[in-house]
Amino acid sequence: MLGIYDYTVVLTYVSLMVSIGGMMLSVNGHLNLAVLCLAISGLCDMFDGKIARTKKDRTEEEKCFGIQIDSLCDIVCFGVGPAIICYCIGMRGPIGMVILMFYVLAGLIRLAWFNVTEECRQKETDEKRACYQGLPITSMAIILPLVVVFRPLLGKEFMVALHAAVLVVGLLFITDFKLRKPKNATLVVLVVIVAAAVLKILHVCQ
Template sequence: MFLGIYDYTVILTYISLGISVFGITRALEGDFKVAIFCLALSGLCDMFDGKIARTKKNRTDDEKNFGIQIDSLCDVVCFGIFPAMICYCLGVNTSAGIGALIFYSVASVIRLAYFNVSEAKRQNETSENRQYYQGLPITSMAIILPFLYLM
C-alpha cells in the first residue's frame, strides 16, 4: 500500500516540485536562465493547482487536508529553498547574504505554517472558498526573482 493520496487534484503540485528540483540542478550547474525559467514555470503551476483541486466536487476531508499540506510542503521547496539556492549560486554568498537567505527560508516556512493553521481554522468555520489572500504569498518569489534577474 502506498502512503499519500494520488489523484489528479495534486498532480500539478507534484509537477511544480519536479520542475523546481530540476531548476535547482540547473542553478548548481550555473545555468541561471533555465533555473529562473523553472522558477517562473513552477509559479505558473502553483497558480492553477488549487483551481484544479477544486474541480473535484466529492473530495473527502482527508483529500482536502492532504492537498493543503502537500501544497505547502512543495511550496517550501519551490518558493523557499529554490530561490535561496539560485541567489546563493548567483553570488549571494557572503556572511550577510547567507544570513539573509536563512532569514528568507525561515520566514517562508513560518508563512506557510501560518497559512495551514489559518486555513484549517477557516475550513472548520465555513465551506465557502477563500475570498482573499492574507499577506504576501510565498509564490510571489516566482515573479519577483525572475524580474530582478532580468534587470
C-alpha cells in the same frame, strides 16, 4: 500506496519536480534555466488550487492532504529553491547568506501559519479565501524572474537589488496585512508577465 495521486495534485507534484530540476541546474551554473524552472513552477502553482476545487466530493482527508502537500511543496519550490538560486547567482557574502536564511525561515513560518488557519477555516466554510494574509510565498516565482530580466538595466546595482528584493519579500511573508486574491483578469495579467519573463530568459539562454 500512501498518499493521493489523482488529478487534483498533479500540478503540485509537477511544480515540485520542476523546482528540484531548477535547483540542480543552478548548482551546475545554468542560472537562467534555473530561474526559468522557478517561473514554470509558479505558473503551475497558480492553477493547482483551481483544479483541486473542481472535485466537489473531496473527503476531509483529501482536503487536509491538499493543504499539507501544497505547503510542503511551496517551501521547497519557492523557499529553498529561490534561496539556492540566489546563492548561486552571487549572494554568498555574510549579509547575503543571512538574508537567504531569513527568507527561507520567514517562508516556513508563513506557510505553517497558513496551514493552521486554513484547517480551522475549512471546518467552518467551503468558500475560498478572498484575501491573502501577508505576501504569498509563491510571489517569488514572479519577483525573482523579473529581477533577473532587468539585470542588464541594473548593471552594477543588480546584486544590491537582489539582496533588497529577497529581504523585502521575506519581511512581507510574515507581515500581517491583507492582500486581495487576484481575479481571473488579474491572473491572466500575471501569467502574461511571467510568460514574458520566461521568454526573455529563454532568449538569453540561446
